[in-house]
Amino acid sequence: MTWRAVLLFAILIGSVVGLQALHERQGGPLAAPAANVLYVRSPEAMARLALSYDTLLADIYWIRAVQHFGGSRLSTDSNRQFDLLYPLLDLATSLDPRFDVAYYFGSIFLAEPPPGGPGRPDLAIALLEKGLRAQPDKWEFVQSIGFVHYWWLEDYEQAAAWFRRAAAFPNAPFWMAPLAATTLAEGGNRQSSRLLWQQIARSAEDERFRNEALRRLRQLDAMDQLDRLRAIAALFRERHGSWPAGWGDVIRAGYLPGTPVDPTGAPYRLESGVVTLDRESRLSPLPREPQRIR
Amino acid sequence: MRVISHVAVNVFKESVRDKVLYSLVGFATLLIAASYLIGQLTAGQDVKIIKDLGLAAIATFGLLIAVFIGIGLVWKEVDRRSIYSLLAKPIRRHEFIVGKYVGLALTLLVNVAMMTVAFYAVLAYLNTQFPETVRAGWPAPATDPGMLRAIALIFIELLLVTAIALFFSTFSSPFLSAALTVGLWVIGHFNTDLRNFESVVESASGAYLARGLYYLLPNFAAFDIKTQVVHALPVPPSYLVTTTAYGLAYIALLLSAAVVIFERRDFK
Numbered sequence: 001m002t003w004r005a006v007l008l009f010a011i012l013i014g015s016v017v018g019l020q021a022l023h024e025r026q027g028g029p030l031a032a033p034a035a036n037v038l039y040v041r042s043p044e045a046m047a048r049l050a051l052s053y054d055t056l057l058a059d060i061y062w063i064r065a066v067q068h069f070g071g072s073r074l075s076t077d078s079n080r081q082f083d084l085l086y087p088l089l090d091l092a093t094s095l096d097p098r099f100d101v102a103y104y105f106g107s108i109f110l111a112e113p114p115p116g117g118p119g120r121p122d123l124a125i126a127l128l129e130k131g132l133r134a135q136p137d138k139w140e141f142v143q144s145i146g147f148v149h150y151w152w153l154e155d156y157e158q159a160a161a162w163f164r165r166a167a168a169f170p171n172a173p174f175w176m177a178p179l180a181a182t183t184l185a186e187g188g189n190r191q192s193s194r195l196l197w198q199q200i201a202r203s204a205e206d207e208r209f210r211n212e213a214l215r216r217l218r219q220l221d222a223m224d225q226l227d228r229l230r231a232i233a234a235l236f237r238e239r240h241g242s243w244p245a246g247w248g249d250v251i252r253a254g255y256l257p258g259t260p261v262d263p264t265g266a267p268y269r270l271e272s273g274v275v276t277l278d279r280e281s282r283l284s285p286l287p288r289e290p291q292r293i294r
Numbered sequence: 295m296r297v298i299s300h301v302a303v304n305v306f307k308e309s310v311r312d313k314v315l316y317s318l319v320g321f322a323t324l325l326i327a328a329s330y331l332i333g334q335l336t337a338g339q340d341v342k343i344i345k346d347l348g349l350a351a352i353a354t355f356g357l358l359i360a361v362f363i364g365i366g367l368v369w370k371e372v373d374r375r376s377i378y379s380l381l382a383k384p385i386r387r388h389e390f391i392v393g394k395y396v397g398l399a400l401t402l403l404v405n406v407a408m409m410t411v412a413f414y415a416v417l418a419y420l421n422t423q424f425p426e427t428v429r430a431g432w433p434a435p436a437t438d439p440g441m442l443r444a445i446a447l448i449f450i451e452l453l454l455v456t457a458i459a460l461f462f463s464t465f466s467s468p469f470l471s472a473a474l475t476v477g478l479w480v481i482g483h484f485n486t487d488l489r490n491f492e493s494v495v496e497s498a499s500g501a502y503l504a505r506g507l508y509y510l511l512p513n514f515a516a517f518d519i520k521t522q523v524v525h526a527l528p529v530p531p532s533y534l535v536t537t538t539a540y541g542l543a544y545i546a547l548l549l550s551a552a553v554v555i556f557e558r559r560d561f562k
Contacts, residue, residue: 052518
């Protein structure tokens with residue numbers, strides 16, 4: 001290659017890169033960014049169109065579901081939508097009916113209340129029931145349905161019924177039957193929630209599930225700590241006649257040795273007597289406190 | 295037999311000269327890039343996704359080779375007019391056809407074997423990236439030898455596609471041969487629908503026709519056991535034997551038909 005050819009290539013490559021940069025500076029493509037689109041929503045049609053690539057397509061739909069959930073969750077748009085989440089999960093699990101993680105994580109995504117999720121525990125249960133139809137010997141799906149009833153629907157009788165049903169499986173763990181009994185007797189208190197998450201952390205096959213269960217346990221710890229800190233703030237007010245302006249007031253008064261931190265190490269916030277979790281904490285937002293069994 | 299092996303070796307050498315084995319570089323790059331990216335894009339199931347991707351890629355790369363080389367096997371010789379000098383030699387026409395087929399089968403075998411080695415190497419590496427607690431939750435080990443059963447059936451499927459492409463190549467143009475081969479491959483995946491056609495049409499003759507096509511057209515769906523091996527589900531040995539026998543019988547049929555057509559062609 002002669003030096004002229006090299007020069008020509010260098011000029012042309014420079015032109016392409018330069019024009020692309022100019023194009024970007026002018027605002028990029030004229031068309032508005034495409035909205036989230038799902039061209040084929042019918043699992044039956046997609047299963048046929050997939051030919052022999054059904055499991056690979058299931059993976060692609062699963063990745064899209066994760067990206068859709070994560071992208072919407074992190075979006076700053078106040079009208080963020082999770083419209084495609086269930087159709088994507090439905091397609092992924094129809095193309096690969098044994099895609100266990102899609103059922104488990106999918107139900108967690110669907111049940112997550114707004115603004116962090118779509119708040120559709122009904123669809124979470126529908127997805128898990130679909131998994132149960134595909135693999136009727138999986139007690140884990142039954143337990144997860146009970147869990148959705150417990151945590152998101154706060155229907156402890158239904159939750160206990162599903163845990164009892166899970167306990168009847170020949171391969172179910174020994175603690176499932178006591179869990180059903182505890183749920184029925186004490187459902188909604190923090191201790192029974194702790195028991196539930198401890199069992200999930202102990203039995204989870206997937207490390208991400210285990211980590212999520214451990215995060216939930218830390219949230220429960222943080223809720224306990226917040227109760228104690230609020231009591232200290234109330235005591236301060238009782239003795240000093242006004243709310244503490246910040247942790248400095250509480251520490252100087254000798255109620256605490258230092259700034260309290262949550263189980264992840266993030267400091268708690270105290271503003272005008274209100275104690276809250278730091279918004280940057282990995283435990284934020286805390287779940288809504290389940291109501292005690294009525 | 296010696297003539298067939300000579301023709302076959304020449305086909306293999308030609309495919310190497312045509313840089314067909316470069317597809318292996320593409321395959322390896324795809325898998326390595328995917329194994330890095332998947333962990334960033336998804337939540338769990340990295341190994342399952344790499345298994346799905348690897349098996350699908352082996353099938354796809356092989357399919358492209360089988361179709362696009364298979365359709366030119368005979369046509370190229372006719373187009374270059376080298377068929378005249380070939381047939382003037384002591385090569386019988388059936389030896390020419392079978393030799394061409396065996397040559398491409400050998401190319402596919404080398405391709406599939408090397409892709410399988412790369413596939414298992416990537417899985418072995420991924421296996422080291424997860425702690426024992428995570429690995430214990432997988433339905434099958436990352437380097438599960440059971441996946442070789444799916445790869446073996448993919449190979450039989452590719453041999454069948456090659457036979458179809460070669461069959462069409464004996465009497466039609468490359469474009470038409472490619473269209474017909476790919477068309478048959480697609481239809482072959484809808485085989486179950488043909489079998490159940492009677493439940494969606496009222497016409498008895500239509501149902502009989504569909505049932506006839508179901509038995510006559512190649513059933514490519516039968517060669518797909520990727521889902522089963524990835525989820526470590528049982529695949530009865532009898533299924534593997536029957537499907538392999540079906541594939542080989544169909545290949546024999548197509549090669550015989552290709553030989554008959556080629557024997558009757560007049561190259562004067």
